[in-house]
Amino acid sequence: MSNQLKDKTTEELIVEKHLAALTKGFQSWPTLEHGKMPALGDARWTADLIYSTWVQAQTGSVPKNGLEYKVGNSGGGFDLLDFKFADKAKASTAKPADTSISLNKRSFGKRCDIPLPFYGAGMSYGSISQQVMLSRAKVAKKWGTFTCSGEGGYPDELIPYKDHVITQVATGLFGIREEVIRYAPIVEFKYAQGAKPGLGGHLLGDKSSIAVSKIRESVPWTSLFSPFPFHSVYSIEDHKKHIDWVKTINPEALISVKVSTPNDVDMVAVGSYYAGANIIHLDGSYGGTGAAPQIAKKNIAMPIELAIPKVHKHLVKEGIREEVVLIASGGIRTAHDIAKAIALGADGCVLGTSELVALGCTRCSNCERGRGCPFGLTTTDAQLSQLIQPDRAAEKLDNLYRSIQEQLQEILRDLGLSSIKELRGRVDLLLYKRENQKEKTEGEKN
Numbered sequence: 008m009s010n011q012l013k014d015k016t017t018e019e020l021i022v023e024k025h026l027a028a029l030t031k032g033f034q035s036w037p038t039l040e041h042g043k044m045p046a047l048g049d050a051r052w053t054a055d056l057i058y059s060t061w062v063q064a065q066t067g068s069v070p071k072n073g074l075e076y077k078v079g080n081s082g083g084g085f086d087l088l089d090f091k092f093a094d095k096a097k098a099s100t101a102k103p104a105d106t107s108i109s110l111n112k113r114s115f116g117k118r119c120d121i122p123l124p125f126y127g128a129g130m131s132y133g134s135i136s137q138q139v140m141l142s143r144a145k146v147a148k149k150w151g152t153f154t155c156s157g158e159g160g161y162p163d164e165l166i167p168y169k170d171h172v173i174t175q176v177a178t179g180l181f182g183i184r185e186e187v188i189r190y191a192p193i194v195e196f197k198y199a200q201g202a203k204p205g206l207g208g209h210l211l212g213d214k215s216s217i218a219v220s221k222i223r224e225s226v227p228w229t230s231l232f233s234p235f236p237f238h239s240v241y242s243i244e245d246h247k248k249h250i251d252w253v254k255t256i257n258p259e260a261l262i263s264v265k266v267s268t269p270n271d272v273d274m275v276a277v278g279s280y281y282a283g284a285n286i287i288h289l290d291g292s293y294g295g296t297g298a299a300p301q302i303a304k305k306n307i308a309m310p311i312e313l314a315i316p317k318v319h320k321h322l323v324k325e326g327i328r329e330e331v332v333l334i335a336s337g338g339i340r341t342a343h344d345i346a347k348a349i350a351l352g353a354d355g356c357v358l359g360t361s362e363l364v365a366l367g368c369t370r371c372s373n374c375e376r377g378r379g380c381p382f383g384l385t386t387t388d389a390q391l392s393q394l395i396q397p398d399r400a401a402e403k404l405d406n407l408y409r410s411i412q413e414q415l416q417e418i419l420r421d422l423g424l425s426s427i428k429e430l431r432g433r434v435d436l437l438l439y440k441r442e443n444q445k446e447k448t449e450g451e452k453n
């Protein structure tokens with residue numbers, strides 16, 4: 008045995024072996040060298056979408072081997088929407104379109120522009136590993152955008168990236184201390200999650216490790232629940248008190264309000280605006296990692312493609328649309344989904360699952376079982392977590408961001424637009440594919 012091998016512990020050797028195997032697999036899978044894995048994916052995240060996200064994370068470009076990278080196969084939602092591209096518009100804009108958006112449109116508070124019309128979703132320490140959090144923070148810093156802590160506190164390793172980390176305050180108040188509010192450029196109040204509204208959050212005891220429970224100020228290896236409601240908020244006035252509390256600690260912080268999509272979500276959005284929110288973040292029903300129960304994902308909240316135009320129109324009617332930023336999440340998978348959400352009326356989007364897929368997620372739904380994710384993503388297991396190397400993972404996310412930006416610029420160019428802001432609310436540029444199909448079939452019959 009070489010001296011180098013002798014110096015390593017058994018644990019280091021195991022991690023190294025698996026890391027090598029995973030890296031090799033990750034690079035060869037999307038080439039389709041071994042064909043498509045028969046059980047990979049589902050109707051929303053098809054095998055093609057998963058493979059093509061891996062290709063983008065690897066190369067920074069969309070796949071050239073025929074994989075479908077724009078839509079899934081769910082038979083609904085964004086998968087049935089397309090753009091009405093006009094040929095003559097193609098040559099109309101020579102320079103790349105502007106993909107930046109502002110996250111503060113109020114007349115007060117600091118300016119906050121980001122170069123891409125999306126940022127990273129809240130995923131807590133405990134639900135994901137510290138290594139994944141760090142990877143996301145690194146790429147957010149590189150692009151001058153944001154990632155979000157989720158409800159689980161702030162590992163010290165994130166502090167160097169604090170200007171790019173949104174602090175989430177949710178119903179369990181896990182890890183919320185005065186200093187993490189002070190760090191935050193944006194504080195996100197999570198009132199509900201679109202994948203499981205009315206159910207709150209649940210971190211299984213197996214994942215609530217010693218390090219996680221220390222930050223969450225709880226007892227190690229016990230399950231943690233975040234209740235569904237904030238027991239201190241039953242009205243807009245109560246919500247306003249929360250915002251005042253944050254502003255007392257950190258007057259500079261912008262406020263985001265994350266809500267799920269019940270029928271009266273338009274009224275909730277208006278109320279949040281009057282309470283002082285800068286960002287209204289709608290979380291629709293298609294999102295969530297493998298930890299969110301399927302029955303909740305499929306049956307409770309309104310799909311995001313219905314909620315966005317409902318809220319957008321209501322804000323326009325109330326005369327406050329230009330003062331508030333509308334952000335959509337909950338199943339936004341691709342650059343095309345982002346562009347469609349914006350055409351429906353959002354200013355921008357939030358990406359969560361897509362980032363995990365870029366880092367190797369296969370959508371196997373094992374996030375909450377045993378030691379957690381076999382790829383080191385949604386786990387707090389000391390050994391499995393090491394399968395993610397933050398610098399390399401940040402490179403993959405950087406590649407994904409670059410690919411998404413290029414695709415958005417291509418969509419805008421083909422629509423004859425010079426900025427992503429011009430796309431907002433342009434439902435006239437969208438095509439409902441089923442109607443189109445129906446018209447074609449009827450035309451053929453006649």
Ligand code: SF4
Pocket residue numbers: 296297363367368369370371372373374375379380381382383384385
């Ligand atoms: S266990 Fe890992 S690979 Fe499987 S769905 Fe969860 S994050 Fe993805």
